[in-house]
Structure formats: structure tokens, C-alpha cells
Amino acid sequence: MRKYVLAGFVALGALTMNAQDVMNKSITVEKGDVIEIGYPSTSKYKHIKFPRANFIIKRGGIANYKAALGEEVVVTNVKTKNDGSTMVTVKRKDGKRFFNTVSTVFINFEDALATKEIKL
Template sequence: MKKVFLFITLVFIANGYATNSQQSVDDLPKIGDVLIIKEPSKQSYSHIDFPKLNFIVKRGGVANYDSVLGEHVVVKDVSTKNDGTIYVKLEAKSGKKFFGFLKQVNANYEQAIKSGELSTL
């Protein structure tokens, strides 16, 4: 009887850990979701693949990220790597290009949300 009770207890504990470790379906991004670009967690964006400032200047832009702050972006593609990392392809909702030359950018969705670089609407 003790073995059965112990077994049932272990099954419930394991089920609880498995449930907590799975990501909710509601948390996953979908194509067409609208997100907002916030301030970078450091001096530059770590989880959104914007070009470095010197490259922006070479392409004729201004050397800061102010033009993308508060920009509403639409998720155009969602992909998952083998390690479970979720990447999204973002495009400006207004249709304009980022820094005048980038139509789309990639972002690590979970890390960008966690660091505050992206937020949901």
C-alpha cells in the first residue's frame, strides 16, 4: 500500500513539473500579431536583429535607434529552432522600411519579450 501511495504521489509531482515547464499556447506568437518595439535593454538591441549603428550610417541613416522606438510591428513569420527557440520575422505595420532600407527584421521572441525590447499590444 505504501508503494502504491508513493507511486501515485510521484506521478502527480512529475505531472505538475511537466505542466509548468510547457509554454501556454496563448503565449506563442501567431502570424498577424501586433507588437510594439520598446527601448533596448542595453545600448543596442540584443534580441532584435537590427543592424549596428555604423552600418546604418553607411546606408545614409542617423546613428540612433529613435526611429524604431514605439513602432508597431506585425509578425509575418514564426519559426522554431531545434532547441525550442522561437524566432519571428517582423515588418512595420505602417509599411515603411526600418532605417529606410530594411523591410523585415528577425527577433528571438521569448528573449525580446523577457528583456522588454518587444511588448504585446
């Protein structure tokens, strides 16, 4: 009976180690990489820091978040925060402004990639 229990623990330990190795593989992003904006995880983008609609309207822009869908952006700055997350600054590839008001936007890279708000 002891042999079966010991074999079970060894099998579970081996499966756990393999699962952790898969989770630790991270994707790195560098300055100049091109990223595509995907669908929001909720009704608004949660991990892409677009300005709120009232600020866009006050500056004379059009607050249409669907216009950003499928837009290609270029990474201009990569910064690692103290908690280990990566904050990325991006601008549009065609040089225009987001919503005719904002030139750069911040993205929480790992969370946005996990929720498919951005695509590589």
C-alpha cells in the same frame, strides 16, 4: 520527528510543482500579429537583430535606435529553431523601412519578451 520531515518534503514538492507549471506557460505568436517595440535591455537591442550603425550609415540611413522605440510591427514569419526558441520576422505596420534602409528585422521572441524589448 519523521512526520515533520515527511510533511516538509511534501510541502516543498507541492510548491516546486506549482512553480514549474507557471514557468511552462508560453505565449504563442502567429503570422499577422501586431507587436510593439519596447525599451532595449541594454544600450542597444540585444534580442532584436537590428543592423549595426555603420551598415545603416553606409546605406544612407539614420542610425537612431530610439526612433524604433514604441513602433508597431507586424509578424510576417514565425520559425522554431532546433533548440526550441522562436525566431520571428517582422516589418513595420505603416509599411516604411527601419532606419530608411531595412524592411524586415528578426526577433528572438521569448528572450525579447522576457527582457521587455517587445510588448504584445
